[in-house]
Amino acid sequence: MNPGNTMVVRYPQSRHWLWKGRRLVQGNRTNKGYWIGGATALVIAVIVLVFALLDGDNPSGAPRPHPTNTVSATAPPSIHQAKWRVHAFPAGLTSQATKKQRKTAHLEGLRAARGIEDVYNAVFLQPSLATRSVRRHFERHAARAFLRAKTRPPQMNRTQITYRSMHIGVDARTSQRAIATVTILSRGIRNSKRAKIKHESTLWLERVHRVWKVLAFRADQGTPK
Amino acid sequence: MIKRLLISAALMALVVSLLPHPGRGSTNAAALRIGRVHAGYQPTTGKLFVLVIGNDARHGNPNGALADAIHLVGIDTHTMKAGILNFPRDCWVNIPGHGMGKINSSLVAGGPQLVARTLESLTGIRIDYWVMTGFGGFYQIIKALGKIKVHIPRDLYDPSGSGAKFSAGVHQVGPLQALSFVRDRHDFPNGDVARTTNQATFLLDLLRTLRRDVARRPASLLKWIAVARRYTRLDISLNELFRLAILASDVSPKDVGVTTVNVTFGFEGSQSVVFISPGASSIYSRFKKTARL
Numbered sequence: 001m002n003p004g005n006t007m008v009v010r011y012p013q014s015r016h017w018l019w020k021g022r023r024l025v026q027g028n029r030t031n032k033g034y035w036i037g038g039a040t041a042l043v044i045a046v047i048v049l050v051f052a053l054l055d056g057d058n059p060s061g062a063p064r065p066h067p068t069n070t071v072s073a074t075a076p077p078s079i080h081q082a083k084w085r086v087h088a089f090p091a092g093l094t095s096q097a098t099k100k101q102r103k104t105a106h107l108e109g110l111r112a113a114r115g116i117e118d119v120y121n122a123v124f125l126q127p128s129l130a131t132r133s134v135r136r137h138f139e140r141h142a143a144r145a146f147l148r149a150k151t152r153p154p155q156m157n158r159t160q161i162t163y164r165s166m167h168i169g170v171d172a173r174t175s176q177r178a179i180a181t182v183t184i185l186s187r188g189i190r191n192s193k194r195a196k197i198k199h200e201s202t203l204w205l206e207r208v209h210r211v212w213k214v215l216a217f218r219a220d221q222g223t224p225k
Numbered sequence: 226m227i228k229r230l231l232i233s234a235a236l237m238a239l240v241v242s243l244l245p246h247p248g249r250g251s252t253n254a255a256a257l258r259i260g261r262v263h264a265g266y267q268p269t270t271g272k273l274f275v276l277v278i279g280n281d282a283r284h285g286n287p288n289g290a291l292a293d294a295i296h297l298v299g300i301d302t303h304t305m306k307a308g309i310l311n312f313p314r315d316c317w318v319n320i321p322g323h324g325m326g327k328i329n330s331s332l333v334a335g336g337p338q339l340v341a342r343t344l345e346s347l348t349g350i351r352i353d354y355w356v357m358t359g360f361g362g363f364y365q366i367i368k369a370l371g372k373i374k375v376h377i378p379r380d381l382y383d384p385s386g387s388g389a390k391f392s393a394g395v396h397q398v399g400p401l402q403a404l405s406f407v408r409d410r411h412d413f414p415n416g417d418v419a420r421t422t423n424q425a426t427f428l429l430d431l432l433r434t435l436r437r438d439v440a441r442r443p444a445s446l447l448k449w450i451a452v453a454r455r456y457t458r459l460d461i462s463l464n465e466l467f468r469l470a471i472l473a474s475d476v477s478p479k480d481v482g483v484t485t486v487n488v489t490f491g492f493e494g495s496q497s498v499v500f501i502s503p504g505a506s507s508i509y510s511r512f513k514k515t516a517r518l
Contacts, residue, residue: 092447094369094455169444173451177467179444202443204471206464216471 081125081161086113091169091179105170112178112205112212113166119214124153124161124186139206139215146217153197153221156188178205178212185224198224257362257453260460262341262352272516273300273472275354276341279407279424280332282359290359292332292340294407294424297350299516300476307476308518309428310348310508311421311485317498318347327498347501348509354461354469360404365456367400370449375403375430378423381412403427418485418499425483432478439474446474482518484508 088109090097097105115137122133135143153159163185171177184199201219205212262276279294295312314329320343323334331343337355345352358366367373375398381389387408388401398406407427413419438445450463450470459466486508488499512518 089444091444092451094448094451167444169442169447171447171450173454174463177447177450177463179446181443204467206467215468218475 079158079160082163084113084117085165086110086117086168087166088113088168088170090172092171092173092177097172101172104175105172108175108207108212109168109170109178111210112168112170112180112207115212116166116168116180116182116203116214120164120182120184124184125159127155137212137214138217139213142214142216146214149219153186153199154190154195156186156190156195156197159186159188161186176207178207179203180205196224198222257356257358257366257457258337258460259354259356259453259457259466260337261354261465262338262345271301271303272513273302273354274298274350274352274516275300275356275469276337276344276352277428278332278337278340278355278357279363280357280359282361290332291329292357293329294421295328295340295344296421296425296428297344297348297352297512298428299350299512299518300472301516302472304480304517305475305477306480306482306517308482308484308512308516309425310512310518311425311483312344313417313421313485313488313499315417315497315499316486316488317491317493317500318343321346325493327496348513350509350513362456363404363407364400366452367403369452369456370434372397372399373403373427373430373434374398375406376426377406378426379412381406381409383409383411386411418488422483422485425485429478429481429483432473432476432481435474436477446470484518 086109088106090101090105093101119130119133119137122129131147134146138146161184163183165183166180168178168180180203182199182201182203185196186199187194187196189195199219199221201217203214204216206215207213275298277294277296277298278292280290281293282290291314293314295314297310297312298307299310300307312328314327316328317325318328320326320328320331320334320339322339323331326334328340328343331339335342337357341352341355344350375396377391377393377396379393381391383389383405387405387410389405389409389412391402391406396402407424408420409423410416410420435446435449438449450466453466453470454463486505487502489502491498491500508518
């Protein structure tokens, strides 16, 4: 990384970030079975309708592009985007991991990875969706700091991500805490010149029920050597 | 038959409850413990203060231990700079509810909470957390973490006291050697005052080791938390411990100032004590305002 262009952003420095609660709001359950049945039928009908309309646009039934290669203002569909390389492993052990721990860490790691992929896909390829994605997958104060710190890459045309990887260590005992390191290499055209960006970040995550949220981060971004 | 089964089950439950629980740490004073000083209080200034206490609990004297190492660590969470303020164990201070006494006796009188309150009364600084360990907890933690690189300020040779035997410089030490280093006072002309400063140096070396591990592999922070959890009695939630660990891993040792309060030697009755210099109040107010030294 070219040190002259390196930007380092620390995790949120809010005074209260250590103690903010993370409980999900749980809705009230209803005992009225017919409401559930009706809602389910409605959802199925909507899904069928949507597929019918989409198939109308794609009569040949050709496979749809991978979500990571979706059209965006910065990355036309003809540009191939590198696939995510995700490695999830059990961490925080003082002895060898058991089979169950490895399996749980892998599953939870992939679950956490989905959210992180969503964020970085938006940040690099679909900037208009970045704010929503960050707010969805980051804890409130962390989201605010991430968006304020402007850790998004500079706007480029014909953005191509040439490499992106994620290593997630999941707490083997509880599977409720994880630490992820993300590396992304991208290139594109900026101000009529070719530009390259290397983004490296460390994310600290916590799981509440089944939802993983980033509660702190550290990001380095600059021009690769 | 059913009666026999019930009696057997009750006896088994009693036996199991008396067994030490793996992962919870020992309940005696030698184990590492972490707790909050004020139950409902949340810091609002971006400054965090943690009291680190080392007691002399060991086999043969598991409880009723004195606080022989007292360090107040402050972290400014905005700038991520920190300070360690050291207090020699023989400081003659006012212990709330117990009158004047040596600061290390406050642990026996009221546990880590009273040590914290004594320091709060002395410095005017509100303390958020306390961390306390004895010989056993210290040994287990260092053993689990592996060898630590320690900066030894001068040649040390104390075979009959702490067992320290080092040449000046940087050494990779295991748990017994680390313990001997932080206990040694006979090799220094000002005894316990120098020992207190060495203990702060050791804390910095521990921080350096943490950062080196985390820089090489960020997920290794979870191993440190697992070690703390295994050999620690936690009076705080794992969520808080995780956040504190994240904070600690982001503080660079070169951004940590270390100061030992200026003291003068004297006597109070027949007790050999040290008196804190009046100029220390300016250190307290600066530390309270900036969490740095």
